Amino acid sequence: xxxxxxxxxxxxxxxxxxxxxxxxxxxxxxxxxxxxxxxxxxxxxxxxxxxxxxxxxxxxxxxxxxxxxxxxxxxxxxxxxxxxxxxxxxxxxxxxxxxxxxxxxxxxxxxxxxxxxxxxxxxxxxxxxxxxxxxxxxxxxxxxxxxxxxxxxxxxxxxxxxxxxxxxxxxxxxxxxxxxxxxxxxxxxxxxxxxxxxxxxxxxxxxxxxxxxxxxxxxxxxxxxxxxxxxxxxxxxxxxxxxxxxxxxxxxxxxxxxxxxxxxxxxxxxxxxxxxxxxxxxxxx
Amino acid sequence: xxxxxxxxxxxxxxxxxxxxxxxxxxxxxxxxxxxxxxxxxxxxxxxxxxxxxxxxxxxxxxxxxxxxxxxxxxxxxxxxxxxxxxxxxxxxxxxxxxxxxxxxxxxxxxxxxxxxxxxxxxxxxxxxxxxxxxxxxxxxxxxxxxxxxxxxxxxxxxxxxxxxxxxxxxxxxxxxxxxxxxxxxxxxxxxxxxxxxxxxxxxxxxxxxxxxxxxxxxxxxxxxxxxxxxxxxxxxxxxxxxxxxxxxxxxxxxxxxxxxxxxxxxxxxxxxxxxxxxxxxxxxxxxxxxxxxxxxx
Amino acid sequence: xxxxxxxxxxxxxxxxxxxxxxxxxxxxxxxxxxxxxxxxxxxxxxxxxxxxxxxxxxxxxxxxxxxxxxxxxxxxxxxxxxxxxxxxxxxxxxxxxxxxxxxxxxxxxxxxxxxxxxxxxxxxxxxxxxxxxxxxxxxxxxxxxxxxxxxxxxxxxxxxxxxxxxxxxxxxxxxxxxxxxxxxxxxxxxxxxxxxxxxxxxxxxxxxxxxxxxxxxxxxxxxxxxxxxxxxxxxxxxxxxxxxxxxxxxxxx
Ligand SMILES: Nc1ncnc2c1ncn2[C@@H]1O[C@H](COP(=O)(O)OP(=O)(O)OP(=O)(O)O)[C@@H](O)[C@H]1O
Ligand SMILES: [Mg+2]
Numbered sequence: 001x002x003x004x005x006x007x008x009x010x011x012x013x014x015x016x017x018x019x020x021x022x023x024x025x026x027x028x029x030x031x032x033x034x035x036x037x038x039x040x041x042x043x044x045x046x047x048x049x050x051x052x053x054x055x056x057x058x059x060x061x062x063x064x065x066x067x068x069x070x071x072x073x074x075x076x077x078x079x080x081x082x083x084x085x086x087x088x089x090x091x092x093x094x095x096x097x098x099x100x101x102x103x104x105x106x107x108x109x110x111x112x113x114x115x116x117x118x119x120x121x122x123x124x125x126x127x128x129x130x131x132x133x134x135x136x137x138x139x140x141x142x143x144x145x146x147x148x149x150x151x152x153x154x155x156x157x158x159x160x161x162x163x164x165x166x167x168x169x170x171x172x173x174x175x176x177x178x179x180x181x182x183x184x185x186x187x188x189x190x191x192x193x194x195x196x197x198x199x200x201x202x203x204x205x206x207x208x209x210x211x212x213x214x215x216x217x218x219x220x221x222x223x224x225x226x227x228x229x230x231x232x233x234x235x236x237x238x239x240x241x242x243x244x245x246x247x248x249x250x251x252x253x254x255x256x257x258x259x260x261x262x263x264x265x266x267x268x269x270x271x272x273x274x275x276x277x278x279x280x281x282x283x284x285x
Numbered sequence: 286x287x288x289x290x291x292x293x294x295x296x297x298x299x300x301x302x303x304x305x306x307x308x309x310x311x312x313x314x315x316x317x318x319x320x321x322x323x324x325x326x327x328x329x330x331x332x333x334x335x336x337x338x339x340x341x342x343x344x345x346x347x348x349x350x351x352x353x354x355x356x357x358x359x360x361x362x363x364x365x366x367x368x369x370x371x372x373x374x375x376x377x378x379x380x381x382x383x384x385x386x387x388x389x390x391x392x393x394x395x396x397x398x399x400x401x402x403x404x405x406x407x408x409x410x411x412x413x414x415x416x417x418x419x420x421x422x423x424x425x426x427x428x429x430x431x432x433x434x435x436x437x438x439x440x441x442x443x444x445x446x447x448x449x450x451x452x453x454x455x456x457x458x459x460x461x462x463x464x465x466x467x468x469x470x471x472x473x474x475x476x477x478x479x480x481x482x483x484x485x486x487x488x489x490x491x492x493x494x495x496x497x498x499x500x501x502x503x504x505x506x507x508x509x510x511x512x513x514x515x516x517x518x519x520x521x522x523x524x525x526x527x528x529x530x531x532x533x534x535x536x537x538x539x540x541x542x543x544x545x546x547x548x549x550x551x552x553x554x555x556x557x558x559x560x561x562x563x564x565x566x567x568x569x570x571x572x573x574x575x576x577x578x579x580x581x582x
Numbered sequence: 583x584x585x586x587x588x589x590x591x592x593x594x595x596x597x598x599x600x601x602x603x604x605x606x607x608x609x610x611x612x613x614x615x616x617x618x619x620x621x622x623x624x625x626x627x628x629x630x631x632x633x634x635x636x637x638x639x640x641x642x643x644x645x646x647x648x649x650x651x652x653x654x655x656x657x658x659x660x661x662x663x664x665x666x667x668x669x670x671x672x673x674x675x676x677x678x679x680x681x682x683x684x685x686x687x688x689x690x691x692x693x694x695x696x697x698x699x700x701x702x703x704x705x706x707x708x709x710x711x712x713x714x715x716x717x718x719x720x721x722x723x724x725x726x727x728x729x730x731x732x733x734x735x736x737x738x739x740x741x742x743x744x745x746x747x748x749x750x751x752x753x754x755x756x757x758x759x760x761x762x763x764x765x766x767x768x769x770x771x772x773x774x775x776x777x778x779x780x781x782x783x784x785x786x787x788x789x790x791x792x793x794x795x796x797x798x799x800x801x802x803x804x805x806x807x808x809x810x811x812x813x814x815x816x817x818x819x820x821x822x823x824x825x826x827x828x829x830x831x832x833x834x835x
Contacts, residue, residue, distance in 0.1 A: 006665075010477040017382065020374035024451070025391070027444055028398050031409050038412060089308050092301040110309050113567050116498065117560060118505020120532045121315070124556035127539075128318040151308065179290055181297040209402025212507035212532065216539045236404040240508060243408060258408045262401055269400045273393070385642045464679045467637055468741065472692035472748050473669025482691070487682040 039259025042252040048260065052222040064257055067238035070225050071261075074139060074218060074232060075208040078146035082154045082207075083200055085147075087189075090158035095170070095184040108159065114152040120212040122149040127216040139225055139232040142218025149213045150203040157202060161195030162188060194275050201272035205265045211236030235261045315560065323554035326547050335554075341518045343538075348551040350558065352520045356435075356528030357504065359521055360514060363439030364503045368446045369496055375447075376454035381480050392455070399448035407512035410441035415513055423525050430525040433515035438528065441513050442503045450499040457491030458484060490577045497570040501563050507532035531555050585653065588613040588752055588782040589634055594648035596629055596638065603629050605806045607648070611752075611799070616774055616783045618797035618814070620790065620829070625803045627786040631754050634784070635671040636664050652751070669696065672745030674755040678737035680729035681744075685721055688729045688740055692748035711743040715773050735766025742773060746781075753777065755785040759792070771796055790830060794818060802826050 050063035089107075097104040126145025135141050165188050173183040189196070211234070219231030220241065235257060242254035326348065338349030379388050418440070419432030430436075461484050469479040485492070515527025516537060535555050542549040587610040596604040603626045611617050619627045632638045634650055636657060650657040657667050669692070681688050689708045698704060708725070712718035717739045721732070729740055738758065745753060755774075759767035774783055774796060787793050793800060793814070800817040802809045802825075810817065810826045821827045 006475050006478065010475045013477050014382065017374045017378035020371050021378045021383075021391075024371060024375045024447060025394075027447070028394060030413070031398065031401070031406070031444070034409050034412055035405060085304060085308070088301045089305045092305045096298065096301060107305060107309055109571070110312055113564065114312055116501040116567050117315070117563055118501070118507070118532060120505060120507040120535050121319075121556050121560045121563075124535060124553055125315045125318055128322050128553065131322075132318075148311065151311070155308065179294040181294050182290075205400055209400075209404070211402070211404050212536060215507075215536050236402055236508065239404045239408060240512070243411060243512065254408060255412075258405045262405050265400055265402060266397060269397070273396070462679060464675045464677070465681065467640070467673060468675065468679050468681065468744070469691070470640065470665075471635055471637060471668050471671065471673035471754075472695060472745065473665040474692075474695050475665050478695055483681055 035255070035259055035262055038252075038255040039262075042256035043259060044256075047253065047256050051224060064233075064235070064238050064253070064260075066222055066224050067233040067235045067257070068260070070139075070218070070221075070232040071208055071235040073225050074142045074146060074214065074234060075204055077139070077143040078150065078207050079154075079200060079204045081143060081147040082151045082203060086151055086154040086158060087196070089155045090162055091184045091188065093155075093159050094162045094165075095188055096180060108156070111152045111156050111159075115156060118212070119149055119210050120215075122146075123213040123216050126213060130217060135229070137217060137219030137231050138227075138229045139218065140228040142214045142232060142234070145213045145217040146207045146210065149210060150207045153206055154199060154203045157199030158192075158196050161192045161199060164195070165191050194278060198272040198275035201268050201275070205268040205272070208268070209236060209261065209265050211240060235264075316557070316564075319553050319557040319560065323550045323557055326550035326554055329547070339520060343545050343548045343551065346547055348547070348554075350531075350555065352518045353529055353531045353534050353555065354558075355520045356514070357530040357532075359435045359524070360438045360442060360510060360528055360530050361500065361504045363435060363524065364442035364446060365496070365500055367439060367443035368450060368499060368503075371443075372447050372450035372495075372499070373454060373492065376451045376458060377480060377485070379451075380455055380458035381476070381484060392452075395448045395451050395455075399452055403445060403506055403509040404512075406441055406445045407509040409444075410437060410509060410513040414440050418525075426525070428523075428525045431515065431527070433513055433527055434525050435514065435521055435528045436524040438510050438514040438530070439524070441509050442506060445506065445509055446499040446503045449502055450495050453495035453498060454488075454492050457488045457495060460491070461487045490574045493570065493574060493577070497567060501567065504566075505532055505559060505563060507536050511536055531559050535559075586613060587611060588653060589784070590649075590651040591630075591634075592649045592651075594630075594633060594650065595646070596626070596633055597645040599643045603806050604633070607808045609801060609808055609811055611782065611784055613782050614778060614780075615798040616778050616785065616796050617799040617801065618793040619784065619786045619801045619803060620788075620793055621803035622829070623788070626806045627803055628756050630801075630803065631673075631756055631784065631786055634752070634754060635668045635673060637668070637673065669748050670750050671752045671754055672742075672748065672750040674738070674742055674745060674753060674758045676757045677761040678734060678741045680732070680737050680740055683729065684726045685729045685732070685740060686725040688744050689747050692744060696748060707747050711747045712740075714746055714777070715739040715743045716769060717743060733766075735762050735769065738762060738766065738770060739773065742770070746777075751782060753781050753783045755783065757786050757788060760788065767792075790832065802829060804829070 046061065047063045048068060049065060051066045052064070053062035093104045093107060122145055126141060126148060129144060130136070130141045169187060169191060170183055173187045178187070214234050214237060218234055220233050220237055221231045222233070223230075225232045239254050239257045239261065242250050242257060245251065330348070335348050336350050336354065338347070339351045340347045340349040341352060379391055383391070414437045415432035418434065418437045419430060422436065423430045423432075465483055465487060466479050469483045470476075474482070510530050511533040514530060514533060516529045516533055517527040518529045519526070521528045535552050538548070538552060542552050589611040592608050594604055594607040595602070607630065619630060621627055629638065633646060634657070638644050638646060646658070652667065652670060655667075656662070681691055683691070686708055689711055690704045693704060693707050698707070709718060712721065717736060720736060729737065732740060738761075742753075759770050762770065771792070774785070777783065785796075797814045799811070800814050801811040802817065804825060810821060810823045817826065818830050821830060
């Protein structure tokens with residue numbers, strides 16, 4: 001067997017690619033391990049069950065319940081808002097516009113572009129909006145910014161799912177005399193429900209992990225969230241601030257918080273993935 | 286009864302249309318809002334001279350964006366340089382060489398990492414990359430650094446964008462019909478020749494889009510970068526110097542921006558610049574994509 | 583190299599995971615003839631075709647036992663260069679799949695792979711092979727436009743020309759006309775008739791009439807077994823097995 005140039009090239013690139021895969025996998029494992037190894041020892045029940053006490057940021061006792069609850073409230077509110085605004089758009093694109101419409105294609109492009117805009121820009125824009133509306137940094141402001149941030153993700157995700165609904169289903173609904181509205185809201189939604197739910201979860205995870213958009217808009221506080229118009233703490237910012245202190249004890253807490261946030265998001269995306277898998281099986285049948 | 290349903294249909298239709306229009310207008314509204322807020326500054330000072338000026342002294346009303354632009358470019362450029370080849374090689378291997386089993390094993394892991402929030406990547410960077418660069422890499426080059434520098438930021442960003450690029454590239458390459466590969470193979474092409482000349486070529490527009498996505502992600506990333514880049518407002522001279530990318534500038538100074546005149550306008554202008562670059566880049570890439578798609582279908 | 587038969591398969595068994603799709607196939611494919619593989623859907627026709635040029639092994643869960651020879655060469659011998667084997671057996675797929683490049687580059691792709699760089703030689707090869715498939719007069723003015731802009735029928739003939747350009751001994755065709763209109767199908771059939779002096783053609787077909795029109799030799803597969811094979815005349819008019827008779831008369835399908 002002679003070693004022609006083609007074989008040398010083949011072998012070379014094959015080795016290169018294998019090295020790349022191994023490297024990528026090692027890096028990825030490295031990240032997960034780091035978060036686990038540094039986070040687990042610092043994580044205890046007090047962390048998740050109490051709010052910061054006096055001197056928390058100097059290493060005294062307390063937890064991050066304020067940030068956990070804040071993140072949950074904020075993200076749930078934002079997700080709900082984005083869902084309510086996004087679902088009609090997603091339905092409109094496919095059910096009213098059809099798959100080959102140029103308007104729909106244009107709107108999809110705009111949404112894709114919006115998707116790519118950095119979250120800090122959403123934060124800044126949210127801030128501008130808040131000034132116009134006369135709001136200060138608050139739960140409501142944070143919800144607004146995060147809702148805007150996840151709106152394109154939500155719409156495009158649901159849009160992709162709704163596009164999978166077979167044409168025949170529309171036809172049979174129309175043949176029964178249903179209007180487009182009735183078809184969209186009673187038939188199509190039901191068919192696409194698992195996919196829509198998993199999109200919502202994906203958007204939820206994205207919103208929960210984002211810090212830059214809530215930096216100006218949600219503020220930060222050690223108190224538990226009490227009102228829509230009060231500032232609220234969020235997990236990503238808690239991590240950021242804790243890591244920024246010079247005290248090792250507080251930095252430890254940042255690792256624990258990071259672990260907590262990661263677990264939360266992985267669970268959410270895990271459920272989403274499971275839904276998609278189930279849903280995919282339904283479609284095949 | 287019938288009339289009511291007709292009304293419902295008509296009203297509903299207009300409602301949906303209105304909401305859709307609102308979402309599309311959001312893009313315009315964003316530009317408009319940021320522009321209005323930065324307008325006072327734009328009226329007082331020339332945009333171009335601010336872009337090329339190196340002096341950032343908010344208290345004296347001097348807003349030179351050049352160090353921040355340079356920092357952003359260094360950090361993002363470095364990240365893409367590291368991430369793109371690695372991601373493409375990995376995606377190619379998983380799509381073209383790896384067995385189905387291996388691929389289904391790796392894919393969820395990659396998706397999982399794409400979902401981890403950027404703050405967590407920042408924490409990881411502070412814990413591992415910063416000391417690594419400080420104690421191992423820099424001395425190896427005979428340099429001294431605190432570890433909070435361009436190289437660290439680029440490394441963290443690269444690792445952060447890897448899963449994104451791999452995920453999309455993999456999807457694009459797996460969408461290439463298998464018969465196309467078989468055509469090339471049955472002409473006597475080796476596996477690599479098939480990949481290089483047929484699969485990659487066919488997937489090129491999609492791969493480009495994947496990398497643009499990765500770029501946008503890296504370019505606008507705030508939290509991971511702010512934690513490891515060092516944040517010194519000076520034009521960097523090497524990869525071991527600290528940098529102060531635009532997103533970090535905005536995020537770090539929002540607290541004081543209301544107390545200094547024009548500071549808020551300057552930060553909003555920074556956000557507008559960020560938005561402008563990302564918009565420009567994605568429109569440009571879309572044009573290139575369209576041309577590519579027309580040439581190679 | 584001029585034996586009577588071009589491909590010999592011996593005790594060929596193929597499994598997809600647990601599924602046993604080809605069972606003890608032993609057959610010889612005649613040289614310079616058109617051989618048709620017929621049989622109901624899912625009986626393993628495509629699998630047999632793809633086991634000849636080792637395309638099967640690009641799939642994941644496939645296991646193959648037995649031997650295939652191309653002339654004197656053992657196709658599955660260890661250490662054999664697969665690319666050279668595949669080069670000798672061109673493949674024409676069910677639907678045309680032009681490579682994502684121009685018409686010219688499509689035809690020149692194979693020769694370039696095998697080291698032909700000379701522009702003049704390539705021009706010549708492209709023209710000759712497009713002539714062979716009757717495409718030259720239709721595309722000579724737009725050789726450098728994307729191949730996907732051709733009609734489906736033209737694309738299929740382009741794929742044939744592309745395969746011919748590496749000078750194979752055998753052309754393997756898997757239902758090459760099933761995606762085409764009658765007009766285009768006829769042109770492919772004409773091509774095959776022209777080409778059979780210089781190449782051995784093995785085609786899978788679902789259309790019995792096509793097999794009757796074209797084939798010199800017939801293999802009849804049923805549920806992974808080679809029920810009967812023989813000259814077309816005999817297979818259609820005086821089959822030895824009852825099953826074959828029922829199939830060629832259209833009783834089972
Ligand atoms: N990749 C695969 N994995 C598992 N089973 C397969 C695979 N490809 C084909 N099969 C199975 O192997 C059997 C033979 O498939 P093959 O494609 O060879 O049939 P065929 O005779 O070409 O059918 P058709 O006329 O429909 O093209 C079928 O039962 C099919 O379901
Ligand atoms: Mg078949």
